[in-house]
Amino acid sequence: MAMPRTPLAKAAVEASDKKNPKRFKARKEPKPNGPLGAPPKWLADTDTNKAKSAWLLFQKEIPWLTESHRMLVGMAANIQGRIMANQDVGVQAMNLLRQCLGQMGATPSDASKITVPDDEDEKDDLLD
Numbered sequence: 001m002a003m004p005r006t007p008l009a010k011a012a013v014e015a016s017d018k019k020n021p022k023r024f025k026a027r028k029e030p031k032p033n034g035p036l037g038a039p040p041k042w043l044a045d046t047d048t049n050k051a052k053s054a055w056l057l058f059q060k061e062i063p064w065l066t067e068s069h070r071m072l073v074g075m076a077a078n079i080q081g082r083i084m085a086n087q088d089v090g091v092q093a094m095n096l097l098r099q100c101l102g103q104m105g106a107t108p109s110d111a112s113k114i115t116v117p118d119d120e121d122e123k124d125d126l127l128d
Contacts, residue, residue: 009064010105032066034075043077051081062106070102077099 008027011017039055054077055120059065065073079097082089089097101107 011065019024032068034067036069037067043074048085048087049081050084051077054080054084062104065104072100072103
């Protein structure tokens with residue numbers, strides 16, 4: 001089976017577009033509608049599900065997600081929110097969460113490849 005294609009936004013964060021520019025040179029991908037944005041109104045924190053908190057966690061930890069990923073993030077946030085609220089989730093839900101994370105590029109093997117550029121603010125603080 002062929003390896004799945006790395007999205008350009010993820011490649012830019014990982015700097016793999018710089019390591020192998022030929023691979024990404026002719027790549028045409030749909031332009032994102034915008035950033036992931038705030039959680040939808042139907043996604044709320046309750047005693048049994050911390051889905052809104054999970055959404056915000058995904059938004060912070062997976063910066064390349066865009067508006068077109070909202071449905072997938074909603075599914076993952078719902079399952080992760082149940083885990084965060086100490087609810088029992090079945091094996092099927094855990095497997096679905098794992099698949100969602102893999103599709104979003106958030107698996108441990110993907111995380112080890114990501115390099116995040118330094119914040120300009122941190123550089124300024126160090127110089128002062």
